[in-house]
Amino acid sequence: MTNKLQVEAICQGTVIDHIPAGQGVKILERLHLLDSDVSITVGFNLPSKAQGRKDIIKVSDLKFTEQEANQLALFAQGATINVIEEYDVVEKFSMAVPETLKGAFSCPNSNCITHNEPVSSFFHLKEKEDDIRLKCHYCEKSFSKNIVAEI
């Protein structure tokens, strides 16, 4: 089973596969994919041998920036990214939670210096059971990914 994907093939772009079922919608929203003019094919709740159910997102003519890929890791632990060129998977990598995340999310602490000073937010990340904890580098408060990513 090489390079075989469950949803219609795209010529070039990015396929995010093995997204935990239910997370696909959040990824679309978080990366503002529906606001852009790229073509997107999605499959939600597809059967998956490894996961039971999974979501899959195919984006034509787009490669994710490192920051987008890092944001993605918060919602889609274990997802794989396939870079497609000429209908072939030319690169494949697993999403791993990064150790740090800069500028992607605001600190939920309204007293945090990052809201008043011209500095980018900066979090240290730790995986904890089903959650990911983000600890602000500046105010040193720690938050669940669900709190940070809702803002």
Ligand SMILES: [Zn+2]
């Ligand atoms: Zn903070």
